[in-house]
Amino acid sequence: MVKKAGCRKMGVISTDEWLKKDFNRPIQMMEKLKSTFHDSLDGDAIYQQLLKHGMYSPNQRTKLTWEYLQENDAWKKTQNLFTSYKKLWGGPDVPIYIFPLMSSWGWKKTNETKSGLAFEDKLFLFYDKEIADKEMEALLIHEYHHVCRLHRLEKEPKEFTLLDTMIMEGLAERTVERYLGAYYLARWTKLYQEDKLQEFWSKHLEGKHMIKRTDPLHDVLLLGQKGFPHMLGYCSGFYLVGKSEKISVKKSFIIQSEEFL
Template sequence: MNFDNPKKICERLTDHFPGEVNPLRIYRYLQDFGMYKPNQKSKKTYEEMKSRKLWENIEKIYLKYKSKWKGPEIPIFIFPMDTSNGRLMKEGKGKSGVSFKDKLFLFLTPIEDPKEIEALFVHEYHHVCRMNGLIKDPAEYTLLDSIILEGLAEHAVAENCGEEYTGEWSRRYSTEELANFWKKDLSEKLSITRKDKLHDQILFGMGSRPRLLGYAIGYEIIKQYKQQKNFTEKASFKLPSDKFTKLLNF
């Protein structure tokens, strides 16, 4: 596996990142989402993950949702999580991931509750299914697209794993707080794309903004939509983002 040399591992990933030939840049990108740093603690995490048969268990979860959602067949890459990343460890409870239209990465610790792993997979694979369901290049997603993407994925977690397995950020802010953020900071910026630095600053809640603000607003938007409209998981992969805000009571 070249465990002690993640750059070497990322050399084997270049085929999955068209146009990117620099494995170090791939590694740094994946580190932002939780990929491990090579050290004794990470090695121990890896060995514990193997003993818990996480790879085999995730394969079963993948086949379950691929069938249920008629989702795409994609490669799934599983690595230990960087446990020194306090922010991700706290927010993700020892798990993290990043999704693309044609692949998925999971970063894990030896989590005891299998539902926690399923919840992470559901969130990330829902992204993959929606990215394939929308007639839009993910590189062109607007802030609204990203907010809705996150809200839908976490509602899929609530429906398939239980609300207790949703991220704490989905309950962190009151509807009134979110309405204020929407009016003051978001409603006029919904069309900015991922190329704009402000996109990630709002989505992830960087600087003086509340943490994971965009995620929380996305969850609230979908909650309000589901209260007023019949909603199916199938529709959640294909409905354009602006459909979800038409009934928003902010």
């Protein structure tokens, strides 16, 4: 998932230390992030936003997840991955905040072990305790691709269309496939066959793909809510990018969304 937004310290932030002190008080932790959000959000508002994308709520299961992530060196491993891809792609230096994944995550119907939220100037990664090292890498590739594309696209956030968001998700996940292979693609990429996606485009998306991200219908179609097919926009973006000719990763940061239609 992707948003546009301000920051100071770069690379993986020591949220493991934050969690040691305030695991049961996540809103208190979010107060540390207020200066990185331009729109004057308080700790509670930031927490509510992150909850929608997989941020944990304090309970016994998420505490076990946090302990596992510590034992598994999740913070160090993510920093090493970030250093590699930042150099490989010539990407921007941004702070990365790691937290446990929500135990009753809304996308659990696809059994994901990870989620994330990317801004132009920061990155949030949410890991479940079952996460493998390659899945960490897949998430970092996907979300950091968003950061790189947001940096290179000359477009204000409020001008983003549903097509822009769909293509952003499609390009990020095709980049995961390029580096790690199809096995590490998110499970939502395999929800529908090509003929179904063509049908969904005609039935649900054609004529609506240029609505702005400020339109309430944007997220409904993107995520497939309110009776629309699950993960409709994500799956359609992945399909649109996949049926066009292959482009380099660096070109994928700047190519215009309309070129995939």
